[in-house]
Amino acid sequence: MDLSRLERRSEVEWVVPQSGSMRVPAIIYASEQLIAAMDDKVYQQATQVAMLPGIVQASYAMPDAHWGYGFPIGGVAAFDPQEGGVVSAGGVGFDISCGVRTLHTGLALADIEAVKTRLADTLYARIPAGVGSTGDLRLSAQEMDEMLGGGARWAVARGYGGMADLERIEEGGCMVRADPAQVSERAKRRQRDEMGTLGSGNHYLEVQKVTRILDASRAAAYGLNEGDIVVSIHCGSRGLGHQIGTEYLREMAIAAPESGITLPDRELACAPLQSDLGRRYLGAMGAAINCALANRQILTELTRDAFHEVLPHARLQLLYDVSHNTCKEETHDVDGQPRRLFVHRKGATRAFGPGHSELPSAFREAGQPVLIGGSMGTASYILAGMATTGSERAFASACHGAGRSMSRHEALRRWHGRALVDDLAARGILIRCPSLRGVAEEAPQAYKDVTAVVEASEQAGLARVVARLEPLICIKG
Amino acid sequence: MNNWAHFQHGADIGVRGFGATREEAFVQAAIGLTAVITDPESVAAVFPVTIACQAPDDELLLVDWLNALIFEMSTRRMLFGRFEVVISGSELEATAWGEAVDVARHHPAVEVKGATYTELELSRQPDGRWRAQCVVDV
Numbered sequence: 184m185d186l187s188r189l190e191r192r193s194e195v196e197w198v199v200p201q202s203g204s205m206r207v208p209a210i211i212y213a214s215e216q217l218i219a220a221m222d223d224k225v226y227q228q229a230t231q232v233a234m235l236p237g238i239v240q241a242s243y244a245m246p247d248a249h250w251g252y253g254f255p256i257g258g259v260a261a262f263d264p265q266e267g268g269v270v271s272a273g274g275v276g277f278d279i280s281c282g283v284r285t286l287h288t289g290l291a292l293a294d295i296e297a298v299k300t301r302l303a304d305t306l307y308a309r310i311p312a313g314v315g316s317t318g319d320l321r322l323s324a325q326e327m328d329e330m331l332g333g334g335a336r337w338a339v340a341r342g343y344g345g346m347a348d349l350e351r352i353e354e355g356g357c358m359v360r361a362d363p364a365q366v367s368e369r370a371k372r373r374q375r376d377e378m379g380t381l382g383s384g385n386h387y388l389e390v391q392k393v394t395r396i397l398d399a400s401r402a403a404a405y406g407l408n409e410g411d412i413v414v415s416i417h418c419g420s421r422g423l424g425h426q427i428g429t430e431y432l433r434e435m436a437i438a439a440p441e442s443g444i445t446l447p448d449r450e451l452a453c454a455p456l457q458s459d460l461g462r463r464y465l466g467a468m469g470a471a472i473n474c475a476l477a478n479r480q481i482l483t484e485l486t487r488d489a490f491h492e493v494l495p496h497a498r499l500q501l502l503y504d505v506s507h508n509t510c511k512e513e514t515h516d517v518d519g520q521p522r523r524l525f526v527h528r529k530g531a532t533r534a535f536g537p538g539h540s541e542l543p544s545a546f547r548e549a550g551q552p553v554l555i556g557g558s559m560g561t562a563s564y565i566l567a568g569m570a571t572t573g574s575e576r577a578f579a580s581a582c583h584g585a586g587r588s589m590s591r592h593e594a595l596r597r598w599h600g601r602a603l604v605d606d607l608a609a610r611g612i613l614i615r616c617p618s619l620r621g622v623a624e625e626a627p628q629a630y631k632d633v634t635a636v637v638e639a640s641e642q643a644g645l646a647r648v649v650a651r652l653e654p655l656i657c658i659k660g
Numbered sequence: 661m662n663n664w665a666h667f668q669h670g671a672d673i674g675v676r677g678f679g680a681t682r683e684e685a686f687v688q689a690a691i692g693l694t695a696v697i698t699d700p701e702s703v704a705a706v707f708p709v710t711i712a713c714q715a716p717d718d719e720l721l722l723v724d725w726l727n728a729l730i731f732e733m734s735t736r737r738m739l740f741g742r743f744e745v746v747i748s749g750s751e752l753e754a755t756a757w758g759e760a761v762d763v764a765r766h767h768p769a770v771e772v773k774g775a776t777y778t779e780l781e782l783s784r785q786p787d788g789r790w791r792a793q794c795v796v797d798v
Contacts, residue, residue, distance in 0.1 A: 222670060250670035252776050252797070277773040277797045314697060314768035315737050315761030373734050383771040384798045422734050425773040425797075429727050436777065437716060449777040590668040591770075591798070620769035660771070 184221045195246070195643040199226065204447070205233040211244040212577070212643040217635055220588065224250035225257075231447040232260050236455070237268025239524055240517055243577040245531050246639035247586030247631055252276065253450035256530035259580040261515065263524055264456035269444065270464055271453035272435050274527040275510050277428040279468055280475035281386075281419030282506035282532075283554040284352075285565065286483065288490065289498040290412040292392055295655055299613060302390065302493045303656045307615035309489040310388055310482065311380040312660030314617075318379035320481065327371050330378075331363035331423075334473030335504075338480035344501075348483070350543040352476060352504040353533065360512075361473050362466025366423065367430055370467075373422030374474065379481035383660030385584075385625060386418045387556075388486065390656040391563060398649045401567045404549035405502060407650050414490075414499065415563060415652070416482050417556050419508065420475035427471050431464045456525055465510070465525075472509060479504060502565075503552040507532045507583040515578050526578045534568035534581035534646045553646045555637055556584040558630035559614065559622075559657050560607050564637045566646035574644060581646035585633035594629040595620065607657075616659040625659065664692035667779070669795045674779055675726070676793035682718065682782065683745040685792035686725055690743045690756070693726055693775075696796060697733075698766040703741030705757035714751045718782045721752055722792050726775035729756060730796075737761050739768070773797040 189197040189211070197218055199209040209229040211218060225248045232254055233242035239261045248257030253273035262268025295302065311318055322330060330337050335349060335356030349356040381388060393411040396402045407413075420427075435452035439445075442455055454460040483501065490497040510527045517524075535542055535551040542551055553566040570579035589597075600619025603626055607614055616622050640646050663684075667674035673696050677688025694700045711728045715721040729740060740758035761768060778795040785791050 224670070252778050252795075256671060273777075277776075313763065314766075314771045315763055317737070369731065373731060375735075376737075383768075425734075426731070429730075429774040432774075432777070433720070433723075437720070449780065452777075587671050590670060591673055592666055592668050617763050618767045618769045620767065624769065 184218055184223050184226055186219065188226065195639050199230055205230055207233050207238050207241045209233045209242045211248065212639065212645060213246040214635060214639045217246050217631070217639055221248060222250050225255045228253065228255040229258065231451060232258060234447055235269055235451065235453060236444065237262040237266040239263050243580065245580065245582040246643070247582040247584060247636045249586050251529060253448050254527065254529040257582060257586060258529045259527065259531045259577045261524040261526040261578050262456060263522060268456050268525060269453035270456050270461050270510055270525055271451055271527060272428060272431040272464055273450045273452050274529050275468060276508045276529055277425050278419035278508055279424035279428060279471035280506040281508045282475060282504060283415055283417045283556055284479050284483065284504035285502045285554050286414045286499045287406060287502055288412045288414060290494060291410055292412065294494060295390065295412055298493050299656065303613040303615050305489045305493050306388060306486065306656065306658050309485050310658055312658060313383045316380050316660065317376040320378040321375065322378060328363040330477050331366060331470035331473050332361055333357055334476040335480040338477040343480045343484040348480065348501045351501040353506060356476050358469040358472045360465065361469030363470050365463045365466035366427060366470045370423045370426035370430065373426045377421040379478065379485060380421060381418050381482065381658070381660050382421060383621060386660060387559060388658040389415045389654050391415060391652040391654050393650050394653045395651040397651065398567065398647055401549040401647065401649045404546060405552055405565065405649065407565065413652060414486055415554065415556065416479055416486065418479055418482060420471040421478055423474045424471040427467045431467060434460060468510060472506065475506065503554065505532050505554050516572060516575065528580055530583050531580045532583045533579060534570060535579050536568045536570035538571060553581050555582060555633065557633035558585050558627040559625050559659065560612055560627040560654060562633055563652040564633065564648060565650045565652065566637060566640065567649050569644055569647050576644050582636050582640050585630040585636060587629055588631045589629040591624040594624050594626050598623045598626040612654050613656045614659065621659060664688040664695065666692060666695065669778065672795055672798050674793060674795045676791060678789050678791055680789060682790050683747050685790035686722060686745045687743045689722065689726065689792045690729055690740065693729060693772065693796065694740055696772055696798065697768045697770060698739060700741050702766055703739045704759045705742035706759045707757065709736065709756050711754045711756060712752065716750065719780050721750065722782050723775045723777060723780060723794055725752055726794065726796065730772050730774060732756065739766060770798045
């Protein structure tokens with residue numbers, strides 16, 4: 184990225200001042216090293232988002248930002264419905280509520296090492312993943328609507344997990360404004376065989392070891408100790424979410440001129456929050472969020488079953504579940520006044536800080552866990568939200584992962600799946616994946632340095648680094 | 661030499677098709693879409709699926725075409741290797757031939773979530789060939 188167009192406000196804050204059609208400035212949080220390596224599209228997209236109607240305060244990009252669809256991946260933007268603010272299907276994306284949940288296991292490394300291959304094979308056999316895979320659960324039309332309205336709450340009522348899980352999920356596991364009637368029959372059809380499936384690409388299920396505690400008191404609040412074994416699941420709203428994204432993106436792109444919205448990029452397709460189309464999209468998006476939450480809840484039960492088959496004394500308890508492709512209605516302080524805003528986080532995670540009323544009591548003092556997936560084979564991190572009244576940045580948002588630094592195309596040219604799998608196995612990391620090409624595309628070196636990303640996030644006041652996790656087993660589709 | 665190609669995009673993949681006609685470019689883009697998942701040559705053209713779509717302009721029609729294929733692949737658990745496309749005005753009618761996904765044979769690399777408007781283009785090249793392209797989200 185050409186840094187000469189940016190004003191540097193601090194070690195990790197870079198500003199594109201408002202000019203031309205921009206309604207607000209664009210602000211990128213990143214170290215100098217990270218921002219210099221960012222593709223120029225991040226600049227272009229962050230400044231284009233700043234042109235959208237009703238945008239409040241600034242258009243933000245996180246330290247892991249890269250080229251996305253309309254919005255940069257790692258983009259955050261909030262809109263005021265009373266100022267003609269918009270909701271953008273492109274700003275939420277094709278994988279609505281893609282997110283991560285992390286589970287404690289109560290196990291130690293020695294427990295895993297004794298059965299690692301068998302555990303990897305059992306997880307791989309029990310978790311449907313990849314193209315052509317299907318889930319066991321088939322929902323009737325009525326059950327589908329109940330799931331779309333109930334999310335993880337619905338899943339718990341159906342026997343997947345327990346009530347204790349729900350307070351460890353954003354929104355208590357259910358988006359109350361979801362409207363299943365706004366979800367098309369085609370989207371429901373696409374979901375029919377996919378309940379409880381992992382997907383593919385950068386989705387995964389990882390068994391991880393806590394290798395380092397960086398914030399002792401927050402780690403204690405989260406129940407994390409060095410040497411603990413945890414499991415993380417990265418997955419979204421499956422076919423239903425993808426179909427909703429596809430359909431509403433199209434409808435918004437076609438309708439935009441009628442609403443007087445000039446789209447600098449068709450991918451920024453949006454509609455006024457206070458329009459019929461905007462309301463319908465929010466209802467459908469809410470349903471898709473519920474689908475993702477239900478799906479991760481079902482996957483959790485499948486994971487629990489797999490563990491119990493191999494390690495009967497394992498106890499998988501949910502630490503937290505976060506989503507990173509959403510538009511959420513939240514109240515934020517803007518220039519000293521509380522305002523009701525619709526906050527888009529595209530490849531960015533909510534990071535509520537200490538004291539926030541929406542957090543379960545266990546986290547009220549520490550702040551929200553922010554689960555950051557690294558690349559396969561490197562490291563992941565658990566952070567804690569830092570935002571408090573007066574110190575909030577980017578509407579209490581943080582990064583979501585390492586972010587790709589190289590295209591899939593390029594990764595395929597450089598690496599071979601077989602060599603990668605063998606390399607990782609030699610380091611004690613077992614990969615299970617139906618496609619070696621898929622493995623090559625997900626090569627660790629194709630991603631940014633996740634440690635640099637989380638350190639920049641902490642320096643920027645977005646989220647504090649609490650613990651470092653390293654993989655032992657990785658299941659991919 | 662293929663009449664289809666992939667091009668770079670940060671997190672995902674661009675698909676591109678070339679042809680003497682728009683229809684042929686659409687066919688090649690569809691082969692490029694299959695190639696994101698598996699080797700198109702490995703897909704037997706056994707079972708036909710008919711597809712119809714309509715869009716206000718040619719570029720949206722290209723995205724609709726690819727999204728229709730993505731929907732059929734997803735719901736039928738199929739891959740497609742051969743295509744016939746007819747475009748009349750704003751309407752597209754097509755047949756796609758393929759077979760059920762066989763993980764052991766096709767080794768599908770990744771699932772395509774949807775075709776996007778990023779780098780979306782349908783245009784005539786200096787040599788007279790049509791080029792159809794867009795980025796697909798994986």
